[in-house]
Amino acid sequence: MSNEKQAVKEITPQAEDFSKWYLDVIKKADLMSYSPVRGCIVFKPDGYEIWENCQRELDRRFKETGHRNAYFPLFIPESFFQKEKEHVEGFNPELPWVTEAGGEKLEERLAIRPTSETMIGHMYAEWINSYRDLPLLINQWANVVRWEKRTLPFLRTSEFLWQEGHTAHEDEADARRETLQMLDVYTDFVENVLAIPVIKGQKTPSEKFAGAVDTYSIEAMMKDGKAVQAGTSHYMGTNFAVAFDIKYLNRENKHEFAHTTSWGVSTRLIGALIMVHGDDRGLVMPPKVAPTQVIMIPIGPPKTREQVVGRIDELFAELKKAGVRVRVDDRDQSPGWKFNEHEMRGVPIRVELGPRDMEAGQVVLVSRVTGEKKTVAQADFVSEVQALLEQIHTDMYEKAKTFLHEHITPIDTLDEFRTLLENKGGFGLAGWCGSAACEEHVKEQTKGTSRNIPFEPAVRKETCFVCGEAAKHTVVWGRSY
Amino acid sequence: MSNEKQAVKEITPQAEDFSKWYLDVIKKADLMSYSPVRGCIVFKPDGYEIWENCQRELDRRFKETGHRNAYFPLFIPESFFQKEKEHVEGFNPELPWVTEAGGEKLEERLAIRPTSETMIGHMYAEWINSYRDLPLLINQWANVVRWEKRTLPFLRTSEFLWQEGHTAHEDEADARRETLQMLDVYTDFVENVLAIPVIKGQKTPSEKFAGAVDTYSIEAMMKDGKAVQAGTSHYMGTNFAVAFDIKYLNRENKHEFAHTTSWGVSTRLIGALIMVHGDDRGLVMPPKVAPTQVIMIPIGPPKTREQVVGRIDELFAELKKAGVRVRVDDRDQSPGWKFNEHEMRGVPIRVELGPRDMEAGQVVLVSRVTGEKKTVAQADFVSEVQALLEQIHTDMYEKAKTFLHEHITPIDTLDEFRTLLENKGGFGLAGWCGSAACEEHVKEQTKGTSRNIPFEPAVRKETCFVCGEAAKHTVVWGRSY
Numbered sequence: 001m002s003n004e005k006q007a008v009k010e011i012t013p014q015a016e017d018f019s020k021w022y023l024d025v026i027k028k029a030d031l032m033s034y035s036p037v038r039g040c041i042v043f044k045p046d047g048y049e050i051w052e053n054c055q056r057e058l059d060r061r062f063k064e065t066g067h068r069n070a071y072f073p074l075f076i077p078e079s080f081f082q083k084e085k086e087h088v089e090g091f092n093p094e095l096p097w098v099t100e101a102g103g104e105k106l107e108e109r110l111a112i113r114p115t116s117e118t119m120i121g122h123m124y125a126e127w128i129n130s131y132r133d134l135p136l137l138i139n140q141w142a143n144v145v146r147w148e149k150r151t152l153p154f155l156r157t158s159e160f161l162w163q164e165g166h167t168a169h170e171d172e173a174d175a176r177r178e179t180l181q182m183l184d185v186y187t188d189f190v191e192n193v194l195a196i197p198v199i200k201g202q203k204t205p206s207e208k209f210a211g212a213v214d215t216y217s218i219e220a221m222m223k224d225g226k227a228v229q230a231g232t233s234h235y236m237g238t239n240f241a242v243a244f245d246i247k248y249l250n251r252e253n254k255h256e257f258a259h260t261t262s263w264g265v266s267t268r269l270i271g272a273l274i275m276v277h278g279d280d281r282g283l284v285m286p287p288k289v290a291p292t293q294v295i296m297i298p299i300g301p302p303k304t305r306e307q308v309v310g311r312i313d314e315l316f317a318e319l320k321k322a323g324v325r326v327r328v329d330d331r332d333q334s335p336g337w338k339f340n341e342h343e344m345r346g347v348p349i350r351v352e353l354g355p356r357d358m359e360a361g362q363v364v365l366v367s368r369v370t371g372e373k374k375t376v377a378q379a380d381f382v383s384e385v386q387a388l389l390e391q392i393h394t395d396m397y398e399k400a401k402t403f404l405h406e407h408i409t410p411i412d413t414l415d416e417f418r419t420l421l422e423n424k425g426g427f428g429l430a431g432w433c434g435s436a437a438c439e440e441h442v443k444e445q446t447k448g449t450s451r452n453i454p455f456e457p458a459v460r461k462e463t464c465f466v467c468g469e470a471a472k473h474t475v476v477w478g479r480s481y
Numbered sequence: 482m483s484n485e486k487q488a489v490k491e492i493t494p495q496a497e498d499f500s501k502w503y504l505d506v507i508k509k510a511d512l513m514s515y516s517p518v519r520g521c522i523v524f525k526p527d528g529y530e531i532w533e534n535c536q537r538e539l540d541r542r543f544k545e546t547g548h549r550n551a552y553f554p555l556f557i558p559e560s561f562f563q564k565e566k567e568h569v570e571g572f573n574p575e576l577p578w579v580t581e582a583g584g585e586k587l588e589e590r591l592a593i594r595p596t597s598e599t600m601i602g603h604m605y606a607e608w609i610n611s612y613r614d615l616p617l618l619i620n621q622w623a624n625v626v627r628w629e630k631r632t633l634p635f636l637r638t639s640e641f642l643w644q645e646g647h648t649a650h651e652d653e654a655d656a657r658r659e660t661l662q663m664l665d666v667y668t669d670f671v672e673n674v675l676a677i678p679v680i681k682g683q684k685t686p687s688e689k690f691a692g693a694v695d696t697y698s699i700e701a702m703m704k705d706g707k708a709v710q711a712g713t714s715h716y717m718g719t720n721f722a723v724a725f726d727i728k729y730l731n732r733e734n735k736h737e738f739a740h741t742t743s744w745g746v747s748t749r750l751i752g753a754l755i756m757v758h759g760d761d762r763g764l765v766m767p768p769k770v771a772p773t774q775v776i777m778i779p780i781g782p783p784k785t786r787e788q789v790v791g792r793i794d795e796l797f798a799e800l801k802k803a804g805v806r807v808r809v810d811d812r813d814q815s816p817g818w819k820f821n822e823h824e825m826r827g828v829p830i831r832v833e834l835g836p837r838d839m840e841a842g843q844v845v846l847v848s849r850v851t852g853e854k855k856t857v858a859q860a861d862f863v864s865e866v867q868a869l870l871e872q873i874h875t876d877m878y879e880k881a882k883t884f885l886h887e888h889i890t891p892i893d894t895l896d897e898f899r900t901l902l903e904n905k906g907g908f909g910l911a912g913w914c915g916s917a918a919c920e921e922h923v924k925e926q927t928k929g930t931s932r933n934i935p936f937e938p939a940v941r942k943e944t945c946f947v948c949g950e951a952a953k954h955t956v957v958w959g960r961s962y
Contacts, residue, residue: 101577102628147583
């Protein structure tokens with residue numbers, strides 16, 4: 001893309017209009033383009049590379065926990081959706097339908113998959129016969145489509161990229177163990193790779209996946225106080241096994257239904273990491289998924305330029321060899337212009353090298369997240385960069401964690417919650433009696449919803465903040481993307 | 482999958498019915514399942530992992546040649562196909578159409594992408610303004626759909642997985658350089674990773690990609706003598722640039738159309754490597770993409786079992802640490818049963834360890850391709866395995882190359898070609914005058930087609946084998962998948 005086009009322009013301040021800030025930033029940092037198809041975006045190279053880096057980290061974790069990848073068809077026959085009642089009700093309104101193909105009208109309409117429980121359920125019924133076939137631990141990397149009414153780049157697009165794990169087990173205990181294990185895998189990934197602290201917990205019945213017995217989620221808080229569901233893991237019980245006849249001969253030689261799970265994260269994580277870490281100067285990329293981890297910029301007068309760039313190339317080669325994703329910006333623009341440009345793109349470390357640094361055998365590292373400059377010996381360059389990348393990850397995680405904790409407010413009444421949302425924002429922590437009616441009332445009154453029932457709430461509440469009855473659970477409430 | 486289900490059964494001999502052999506093998510080796518959607522298969526873990534291994538090798542080569550990945554929408558508006566006349570004629574008959582979505586009839590039908598020149602052309606017109614934006618070098622990993630009438634697992638499926646590179650350049654020379662560079666990348670990959678020798682050349686006009694100026698291909702020969710087009714690279718000229726208005730301001734500040742290319746390989750390569758290397762005992766997997774490179778099998782009486790398995794576990798850990806894809810088969814079945822099973826699955830190396838090997842501090846390696854046994858010291862285990870994997874790759878490549886060369890027959894008349902196809906099989910090398918009529922005649926008479934005009938034909942022919950006029954090119958002819 002031309003440098004001219006990408007010159008840093010004004011970014012709307014977050015405090016002025018957070019949504020506009022978000023749209024400004026993702027366009028200016030060249031992560032995406034709108035496509036001519038409603039609600040579908042193009043993932044440009046820097047946007048897509050964030051996803052590739054996420055994939056590599058996740059895929060390793062899936063394989064380490066015994067899963068293998070497979071690939072199932074994009075098309076799902078209409079009749080498949082009819083087999084699980086809650087599932088069809090949940091997804092039917094969002095399906096695109098192929099009705100013609102190869103010049104002919106199809107006998108049965110084909111949906112574009114919004115998720116693959118039905119297709120995979122059908123195949124598992126064919127593959128699973130005996131307890132020896134279990135557990136069956138499979139993951140799929142795929143595109144899925146949900147024809148959403150309101151879309152927002154990365155966070156909610158008609159077509160998106162994700163992974164969906166689908167497993168089948170002998171009994172409830174093993175399936176539940178898997179469900180929570182994958183929630184832990186997601187937590188580890190989102191916290192330790194994306195530097196996003198999350199709240200782990202269980203979804204209320206009205207918010208669970210269509211067809212699941214129990215849904216668990218990790219919830220993250222954006223800088224505007226709204227929630228993003230960063231990952232979900234579902235225990236399906238035997239719902240899909242009954243619907244698709246996934247039966248196996250157990251150790252006592254009797255037929256039993258398998259217990260299944262599914263779990264997924266998607267490209268919405270890209271939106272989440274932007275909204276959690278970004279600031280008024282632009283993106284702040286978590287080092288472990290940043291497409292460019294280090295940008296090297298020569299400074300000083302033109303006459304020293306050749307010598308400086310020569311040394312930069314040597315240092316570049318050292319970093320590259322060490323596996324760091326590094327680039328050199330030796331374009332003609334001024335250093336100041338470049339500083340702004342790469343700050344806007346969220347590059348974790350800027351390396352400056354000028355003639356005086358050359359003489360002193362040193363180099364300057366600047367952290368995107370704190371802005372701190374550190375002068376280090378060129379001899380220690382690689383190890384200093386690696387240490388600073390780790391430090392930046394920790395700084396970002398701690399900063400986000402402080403923000404999250406400062407924005408979880410214990411509340412006792414619906415009025416308090418409304419006031420919270422209209423002023424400080426963030427999540428409310430409140431008791432809930434367990435009734436869907438009270439949940440619905442919160443939604444109507446505040447546009448906030450239950451995010452999840454956290455495993456470890458900061459405080460426990462004794463009464464429902466809506467009806468005042470005894471609380472069954474302490475729940476995190478908030479508005480969400 | 483249960484062991485019982487996967488027990489080695491009869492595989493139809495290749496000489497008896499090659500198609501049946503192929504279908505037997507891919508089912509028994511558990512690479513795929515038929516899906517309930519016409520012409521779509523499920524890539525089971527062992528099948529999908531071949532593709533993952535291909536992806537890793539290809540992706541590295543794409544990035545080393547300066548390309549970056551991106552992702553474009555699955556849906557393509559109908560009007561986009563109308564913009565390039567040859568393109569729409571080529572692909573229209575195979576398109577599936579989404580006509581309804583989110584409960585409403587769409588105003589414009591959306592095709593499921595059969596390839597993405599049109600969508601990417603539209604986006605490139607938006608992204609490219611100046612010569613500084615060029616070359617634009619992008620690749621996409623994606624699923625695509627072509628509603629084929631006759632399908633065959635891996636080789637021709639309605640939905641398949643592939644990569645499609647799309648690049649834009651300042652001028653013809655640079656675009657042509659890219660087109661041939663990517664053909665070389667494919668050649669390197671297919672020969673040095675999949676161990677499949679190929680014939681590099683240019684497609685005749687009637688066989689080129691719909692919308693291309695020139696199409697180049699690498700053609701491989703299956704064991705039944707039929708061809709598989711293993712990869713293609715297209716120089717589009719300014720056809721798509723004109724259709725989608727991809728213009729840039731050149732170095733003289735004038736508007737010019739960009740020159741574009743596209744190039745792709747797909748999961749049909751999985752079918753090709755099976756048909757090139759497999760034998761009557763089953764698959765023979767090229768070591769560099771084999772899901773399992775080494776299978777370790779304990780032998781000897783039950784009383785020594787524990788000790789043997791203990792030592793196998795140690796050797797397993799050494800191999801694993803060295804990055805070898807290794808598994809241990811310590812199930813209850815007999816060694817003989819296991820030997821057959823893993824031969825059928827095409828595992829390149831079988832490792833046998835029994836009590837006598839334990840005493841002698843040795844271990845037995847068996848090559849899947851030659852069947853040769855080699856006894857090596859346990860101390861040299863890792864390096865011996867690595868060397869044998871390399872050797873097996875070379876053995877497979879040389880074997881396939883000999884077969885290919887033995888089955889390319891210079892021919893002078895159509896009768897000779899017909900006789901060739903009906904008896905020995907393979908490719909005919911013959912002169913061609915350059916007329917589409919002669920090509921069409923060959924097809925009608927023999928069901929063979931021009932595969933490509935090889936860059937380096939073994940012999941050059943002076944007259945057209947159809948009409949007897951002076952030959953413009955020496956062409957490879959054959960039947961193909």
